[in-house]
Amino acid sequence: MTLLSVRDLTVKFAMRDQNLTALNKISFDLAKGERLGIVGESGAGKSITGFSLMKLLSHPGFIDSGQILLEGEDLIELSDARMRAIRGNRMAMIFQDPMVTLNPVLTIGQQMVETLRAHRKLSESDAKQISIVKLREVYIPSPEERLDQYPHELSGGMRQRIVIAIALLLDPQLIIADEPTTALDVTIQADIMDLLLELCQSNKVGLILITHDLGVVSQMTERLLVMYAGKIIEAGRTREIINDPQHPYTQGLINALPQQTEPGRPLKQIPGNMPSLSAIPTGCPFNPRCEYALDHCRTTPPEIVRYGNVEVACHEVSRLNAERSEEQGA
Amino acid sequence: MSNLSESHPPSFWTRIWESNIGYSFRSNPVAVASLMIFIVIVLMAVFAPLIAPFDPYDPAQIDIMNSEYPPVWIDGSDPKFLFGTDDQGRDLWSTILYGTRLSLLIGLCAVALQAFLGITIGLLAGYIGGRLDSLLMRLADIQLSFSTLMVAIIFLAVTQAMFGSETFNQYAIYFLIVVIGVAEWPQYARTVRATVLAEKKKEYVDGARVLGFGPMRIMVRHILPNSLSPIFVISTVQVANAIISEASLSFLGLGMPPSQPSLGSLISSGFDYIFSGSWWITAIPGVVLVILVLVINLLGDWMRDVLNPRLHKG
Amino acid sequence: MFAYLVKRVFQAAAVMFVISLIGFAIQDNLGDPLRELLGQSVSEEVRQELREELGLNDSFVTQYARFLGKALQGDLGTSYFFKEPALDVILKKLPATLELVLGATLIIVGLSVPLGVYTAIRPNTILSRIVMGISIVGISIPVFLTAILMIFLFSVELRWLPSYGRGDVVHVFGNWETNFASLDGWAHILLPSLALASIMLPLFIRLIRAEMMEVLQSEYVKYARAKGLWPWRIYFVHALKNTLLPVITVGGVQIGTMVAYTILTETVFQWPGMGFMFLEAVNRVDTPLIVAYLIVVGFIFVVTNTIVDLIYGLVNPTVNLARMGA
Numbered sequence: 009m010t011l012l013s014v015r016d017l018t019v020k021f022a023m024r025d026q027n028l029t030a031l032n033k034i035s036f037d038l039a040k041g042e043r044l045g046i047v048g049e050s051g052a053g054k055s056i057t058g059f060s061l062m063k064l065l066s067h068p069g070f071i072d073s074g075q076i077l078l079e080g081e082d083l084i085e086l087s088d089a090r091m092r093a094i095r096g097n098r099m100a101m102i103f104q105d106p107m108v109t110l111n112p113v114l115t116i117g118q119q120m121v122e123t124l125r126a127h128r129k130l131s132e133s134d135a136k137q138i139s140i141v142k143l144r145e146v147y148i149p150s151p152e153e154r155l156d157q158y159p160h161e162l163s164g165g166m167r168q169r170i171v172i173a174i175a176l177l178l179d180p181q182l183i184i185a186d187e188p189t190t191a192l193d194v195t196i197q198a199d200i201m202d203l204l205l206e207l208c209q210s211n212k213v214g215l216i217l218i219t220h221d222l223g224v225v226s227q228m229t230e231r232l233l234v235m236y237a238g239k240i241i242e243a244g245r246t247r248e249i250i251n252d253p254q255h256p257y258t259q260g261l262i263n264a265l266p267q268q269t270e271p272g273r274p275l276k277q278i279p280g281n282m283p284s285l286s287a288i289p290t291g292c293p294f295n296p297r298c299e300y301a302l303d304h305c306r307t308t309p310p311e312i313v314r315y316g317n318v319e320v321a322c323h324e325v326s327r328l329n330a331e332r333s334e335e336q337g338a
Numbered sequence: 339m340s341n342l343s344e345s346h347p348p349s350f351w352t353r354i355w356e357s358n359i360g361y362s363f364r365s366n367p368v369a370v371a372s373l374m375i376f377i378v379i380v381l382m383a384v385f386a387p388l389i390a391p392f393d394p395y396d397p398a399q400i401d402i403m404n405s406e407y408p409p410v411w412i413d414g415s416d417p418k419f420l421f422g423t424d425d426q427g428r429d430l431w432s433t434i435l436y437g438t439r440l441s442l443l444i445g446l447c448a449v450a451l452q453a454f455l456g457i458t459i460g461l462l463a464g465y466i467g468g469r470l471d472s473l474l475m476r477l478a479d480i481q482l483s484f485s486t487l488m489v490a491i492i493f494l495a496v497t498q499a500m501f502g503s504e505t506f507n508q509y510a511i512y513f514l515i516v517v518i519g520v521a522e523w524p525q526y527a528r529t530v531r532a533t534v535l536a537e538k539k540k541e542y543v544d545g546a547r548v549l550g551f552g553p554m555r556i557m558v559r560h561i562l563p564n565s566l567s568p569i570f571v572i573s574t575v576q577v578a579n580a581i582i583s584e585a586s587l588s589f590l591g592l593g594m595p596p597s598q599p600s601l602g603s604l605i606s607s608g609f610d611y612i613f614s615g616s617w618w619i620t621a622i623p624g625v626v627l628v629i630l631v632l633v634i635n636l637l638g639d640w641m642r643d644v645l646n647p648r649l650h651k652g
Numbered sequence: 653m654f655a656y657l658v659k660r661v662f663q664a665a666a667v668m669f670v671i672s673l674i675g676f677a678i679q680d681n682l683g684d685p686l687r688e689l690l691g692q693s694v695s696e697e698v699r700q701e702l703r704e705e706l707g708l709n710d711s712f713v714t715q716y717a718r719f720l721g722k723a724l725q726g727d728l729g730t731s732y733f734f735k736e737p738a739l740d741v742i743l744k745k746l747p748a749t750l751e752l753v754l755g756a757t758l759i760i761v762g763l764s765v766p767l768g769v770y771t772a773i774r775p776n777t778i779l780s781r782i783v784m785g786i787s788i789v790g791i792s793i794p795v796f797l798t799a800i801l802m803i804f805l806f807s808v809e810l811r812w813l814p815s816y817g818r819g820d821v822v823h824v825f826g827n828w829e830t831n832f833a834s835l836d837g838w839a840h841i842l843l844p845s846l847a848l849a850s851i852m853l854p855l856f857i858r859l860i861r862a863e864m865m866e867v868l869q870s871e872y873v874k875y876a877r878a879k880g881l882w883p884w885r886i887y888f889v890h891a892l893k894n895t896l897l898p899v900i901t902v903g904g905v906q907i908g909t910m911v912a913y914t915i916l917t918e919t920v921f922q923w924p925g926m927g928f929m930f931l932e933a934v935n936r937v938d939t940p941l942i943v944a945y946l947i948v949v950g951f952i953f954v955v956t957n958t959i960v961d962l963i964y965g966l967v968n969p970t971v972n973l974a975r976m977g978a
């Protein structure tokens with residue numbers, strides 16, 4: 009059962025002279041209750057994907073073309089009023105930094121109750137009761153007292169738990185979490201991720217987890233998209249991609265992990281930087297940083313092709329795979 | 339390749355013209371028109387002695403018999419006087435040119451004084467920090483909580499009463515510059531201090547210190563350039579405000595005397611005649627004053643939009 | 653909370669102390685009290701005697717202590733011109749000025765919030781452009797010029813509204829007479845209030861608009877959208893509350909600034925308030941009245957600023973007054 013189906017989604021930024029392409033025809037599907045990871049370096053278009061799905065792009069970004077089908081209904085065609093009824097209700101979002109996500113001048117209770125009452129006809133006290141139940145679900149101690157507190161009175165980890173509780177308030181079908189632990193202390197990052205995984209599994213909620221952390225993705229998600237310069241360059245089951253990455257960029261990301269390096273050795277970083285939107289190279293966008301690039305990589309953009317169990321956008325995928333097998337065989 | 343492109347290095351003006359600021363300026367007709375009008379007014383003020391048909395400070399050229407002639411497009415005018423004459427028989431056009439000169443001069447000098455005091459205090463407070471910083475910023479808070487105009491009115495009123503109006507009139511221009519200049523330093527000091535605090539944390543300042551540069555050099559050469567754009571934006575608003583303050587003080591009789599009028603004192607002297615129908619003595623200098631302040635404010639608005647990336651996004 | 657209050661009151665007292673010093677210095681240097689009392693044709697001997705009697709030969713500190721002691725009991729000297737206690741003269745004029753400030757404040761608050769919010773939410777509509785256009789012209793016209801323009805238009809040309817004075821005032825209590833109780837009173841206060849508001853109103857519209865636009869870019873507003881809230885709730889609860897916090901601080905200072913502008917407005921409209929009185933006192937070198945005005949105005953500034961700071965602390969949940977007092 010497909011919950012979300014994205015087709016050829018293209019997002020552009022209206023700049024002074026031209027429109028810059030931030031997302032270039034990305035397509036993917038998400039089944040009900042499925043957990044999908046999106047990884048890539050900063051600037052790859054991960055967050056823009058997340059905000060596009062909610063239709064929350066702010067100026068100068070805009071959706072240029074494509075479809076975002078939520079149970080067959082195209083969100084791009086929806087009016088603002090009908091889109092509002094979906095946000096927070098059927099699709100919820102968890103933002104990156106809980107220190108700036110919650111409104112500083114409203115109490116936790118006000119911010120939870122208003123969310124419920126924006127979508128359901130509920131009395132103030134009923135809404136409070138539901139809020140307390142949800143706060144309990146995210147293991148917030150003495151939730152009744154939290155309702156009257158302001159965000160600044162709570163720690164970052166506590167605030168992110170509250171944001172997760174707000175996301176769960178209306179039992180959504182899909183949660184989009186945009187780097188939900190990047191801004192938190194390392195010690196509580198794992199707790200928050202465990203909580204999110206547990207809640208998604210027990211409530212059968214679909215999850216799109218946007219992160220740059222491959223370790224997190226391998227624990228949290230079933231399927232994985234790797235993005236580079238506004239394109240999906242590799243997609244498939246998380247385990248397969250992590251164990252046997254096909255695209256040279258994905259290989260580079262995995263080789264750069266500290267676990268892949270012997271202690272005392274420098275990390276194997278991918279040379280170079282992600283290109284800026286105004287200077288995306290012709291051909292394969294990764295070609296200037298790719299050690300295997302050939303002439304046609306510099307001229308022709310690669311199509312997404314099925315290779316084994318994954319989809320990958322690389323001209324040389326079969327040659328590289330063959331070379332790798334030889335090396336391992338030797 | 340690089341030799342080719344560098345064979346004709348673009349001039350300073352070309353670079354500005356091609357930059358983002360240049361582009362935003364070119365594509366904003368309001369900013370272009372404002373700058374042009376401002377330049378025209380400045381040129382008229384600078385060359386007032388050459389342009390003006392009469393010298394309003396020369397009693398020999400003033401004849402009380404000529405008083406209250408209307409502008410040339412109204413019946414009963416004298417073609418000698420383009421905008422008519424004031425109550426003393428001075429040519430209004432000439433007097434306005436000289437008055438604009440005074441208003442601009444006072445405004446610019448006062449803001450230069452503000453900027454000098456504010457930047458110095460802001461750099462010291464931010465760089466040295468500690469007790470000096472909290473003392474200076476407390477002082478800035480208190481200073482800001484009092485209206486400049488109020489402070490200026492009381493200061494000038496007392497000065498005038500103390501020295502008598504004859505001596506006061508002689509030095510009025512200096513009093514005005516000092517009182518408007520001193521009262522508004524916190525605006526600059528706060529901005530500069532904030533930039534210093536932000537820049538102080540950055541590596542290049544540490545680098546400069548490690549290389550053995552003295553604090554003076556670090557502040558002036560490394561930190562100050564980074565606060566230039568907010569200083570620019572503040573300065574436009576401050577010049578506009580200083581001109582308004584000067585006009586207000588002169589209107590109250592606490593600024594430039596009628597014998598050597600700025601735009602404010604000219605409007606003031608005309609106010610007595612507004613009920614008798616000689617509206618032009620007030621109206622024409624008033625229009626000049628408003629246009630001058632308005633174009634400065636419009637330029638300031640444009641500059642804030644361009645130089646402040648936070649607002650630029652919106 | 654209490655500690656913060658004490659700290660704030662202490663600071664206010666320190667500022668008042670400095671103002672009283674300035675006031676005393678002015679009194680000490682401006683004009684000769686003997687001439688006012690005796691005239692010029694008095695022998696040097698009599699003068700010296702009187703100087704001794706009045707304490708004018710005492711040290712600066714002693715004289716200042718006497719001045720401060722009297723000031724604390726409400727004695728700010730006797731006006732040379734009115735031959736009355738200076739404080740009484742000012743208090744008689746105070747209601748007229750306060751009503752003018754009140755009228756202008758009503759206009760400013762009533763218009764700046766809706767217009768500022770509207771222009772921030774819908775920056776590209778024709779109405780927004782018109783409001784912003786008028787605003788920048790508004791801040792470019794000095795108060796006195798607006799006042800003159802209004803008199804010329806509504807009083808001289810159209811003859812709709814009176815150009816000077818307070819008109820029919822109705823006695824309320826003490827020496828308070830109000831403009832707000834008769835039609836003629838309303839007609840008289842309308843133009844002066846508008847003129848007084850004319851420079852502050854555009855300033856506040858622009859301030860509220862800029863703050864609101866910045867708040868609308870914030871993460872928490874984006875998050876409020878992601879929660880699917882109704883737009884009006886995002887604008888008027890999430891954004892407006894955060895917008896008005898900094899505006900309160902600036903607003904407090906501006907109310908003080910308005911007292912300065914009353915001098916200009918009252919001069920043009922010959923409004924019998926304390927600003928008009930002050931300029932007359934300056935022309936007459938009525939030193940006690942000048943000093944008394946300085947102290948009363950300083951007091952108004954200090955009190956409004958202290959109150960505004962306290963209100964800000966109470967309204968803003970992220971300011972912990974208890975901690976600030978420490």
